[in-house]
Amino acid sequence: MSIEYEEQLAGSLVDSFPKDFGYGVENMDMMQENLENSPSADNKPRILLMGLRRSGKSSIQKVVFHKMSPNETLFLESTNKIYKDDISGSSFVNFHIWDFPGQVDFFDPTFDYEMIFRGTGALIFVIDAQDDYVEALGRLHLTVSRAFRVNPEINFEVFIHKVDGLSDDHKIETQRDIHQRANDDLADASLEKLHLSFYLTSIYDHSIFEAFSKVVQKLIPQLPTLENLLNIFISNSGIEKAFLFDVVSKIYIATDSSPVDMQSYELCCDMIDVVIDVSCIYGLKDEGNGNAYDKESLAIIKLNNTTVLYLKEVTKFLALVCILREESFERKGLIDYNFHCFRKAIHEVFEVSGSTQRMGGATVQSSPPSCSGNGLSRLKSTALNGTPRSLV
Numbered sequence: 052m053s054i055e056y057e058e059q060l061a062g063s064l065v066d067s068f069p070k071d072f073g074y075g076v077e078n079m080d081m082m083q084e085n086l087e088n089s090p091s092a093d094n095k096p097r098i099l100l101m102g103l104r105r106s107g108k109s110s111i112q113k114v115v116f117h118k119m120s121p122n123e124t125l126f127l128e129s130t131n132k133i134y135k136d137d138i139s140g141s142s143f144v145n146f147h148i149w150d151f152p153g154q155v156d157f158f159d160p161t162f163d164y165e166m167i168f169r170g171t172g173a174l175i176f177v178i179d180a181q182d183d184y185v186e187a188l189g190r191l192h193l194t195v196s197r198a199f200r201v202n203p204e205i206n207f208e209v210f211i212h213k214v215d216g217l218s219d220d221h222k223i224e225t226q227r228d229i230h231q232r233a234n235d236d237l238a239d240a241s242l243e244k245l246h247l248s249f250y251l252t253s254i255y256d257h258s259i260f261e262a263f264s265k266v267v268q269k270l271i272p273q274l275p276t277l278e279n280l281l282n283i284f285i286s287n288s289g290i291e292k293a294f295l296f297d298v299v300s301k302i303y304i305a306t307d308s309s310p311v312d313m314q315s316y317e318l319c320c321d322m323i324d325v326v327i328d329v330s331c332i333y334g335l336k337d338e339g340n341g342n343a344y345d346k347e348s349l350a351i352i353k354l355n356n357t358t359v360l361y362l363k364e365v366t367k368f369l370a371l372v373c374i375l376r377e378e379s380f381e382r383k384g385l386i387d388y389n390f391h392c393f394r395k396a397i398h399e400v401f402e403v404s405g406s407t408q409r410m411g412g413a414t415v416q417s418s419p420p421s422c423s424g425n426g427l428s429r430l431k432s433t434a435l436n437g438t439p440r441s442l443v
């Protein structure tokens with residue numbers, strides 16, 4: 052069975068997937084000040100964070116990609132210029148996030164929005180659900196309709212944010228209402244083809260990571276292959292659920308095709324935190340050198356309800372985290388062998404090598420999570436790669 056499995060995995064390798072998937076190179080006069088000093092133009096997909104002032108855009112970006120604790124966001128100052136964040140240096144996920152200041156007059160004639168939208172993979176519009184959202188809906192409509200006319204390929208994502216302050220019933224009602232009104236506005240403008248996806252989010256729980264995972268997954272051209280590999284892996288190993296995690300951001304870049312329940316996702320996120328924390332405390336060399344997450348990273352946690360959590364390194368940035376029953380874990384040898392095949396296939400999918408890789412003209416260097424500095428996402432030493440060549 053295992054050999055068959057290996058063949059199945061090997062058979063589905065990447066040739067059929069675009070290697071140079073990416074978005075355009077831009078240079079905008081309007082944003083000289085912000086962009087000139089940033090890592091140069093390249094073909095990385097761009098995710099825009101837009102919305103009214105104080106809707107929570109910067110908080111989302113800081114919490115998901117910079118390990119800021121949600122309480123610290125209370126002290127974030129208002130963004131007054133476009134903040135361009137290239138997160139490819141510390142994460143598997145290889146794109147730029149542009150945080151727009153709420154007060155920018157986006158449709159100022161001197162503002163080259165066509166350039167911006169042309170190079171955009173996803174536009175996240177953040178709506179503060181604790182506030183009156185009528186103005187936000189007007190702004191949403193204006194933004195997405197302009198963007199759609201420039202680039203119909205953009206994924207339009209609406210985060211109904213700060214839902215931690217709402218009761219469960221109120222959450223559902225707010226989502227229904229926003230969904231209805233936003234789509235009515237689009238229908239009135241004959242923009243039925245413009246598809247909006249809605250997510251209920253909060254930085255105070257895992258919902259923001261889940262939503263971001265889904266946004267990012269849509270930008271990964273290899274997603275069907277990854278899902279396929281995960282399906283084959285779990286069905287041959289007696290595993291109930293498996294996630295392929297970006298360890299730094301805790302975004303899952305793929306999972307098998309069984310439905311995701313929030314509790315399983317949270318459990319797996321917590322496991323990553325535990326593993327990295329324990330590794331930071333007990334796993335480093337005497338001088339405190341090294342990375343908290345490396346080739347040797349492996350953890351098994353048995354819960355008191357006969358569930359086993361299993362985490363193993365896949366690449367410098369990716370970990371496989373699985374949930375399974377204790378009985379299935381008795382066949383650990385089989386799981387390990389299948390994992391070995393799975394890992395090999397993932398490496399082949401992304402052609403991960405230990406050297407600098409060229410991605411649509413951009414050279415990317417990156418390092419795995421380390422314990423030094425401000426949280427585990429801080430880069431310590433610049434190690435070469437682990438970033439997928441084709442994930443651009």
Ligand SMILES: Nc1nc2c(ncn2[C@@H]2O[C@H](COP(=O)(O)OP(=O)(O)OP(=O)(O)O)[C@@H](O)[C@H]2O)c(=O)[nH]1
Binds near residue numbers: 106212253
């Ligand atoms: N309750 C709650 N508050 C949040 C959440 N996300 C952000 N906030 C708070 O919302 C306030 C505004 O957050 P920012 O991230 O600065 O908002 P912004 O959209 O970047 O604002 P501008 O830079 O002015 O455009 C801060 O006090 C955050 O702590 C959330 O999920 N729940």
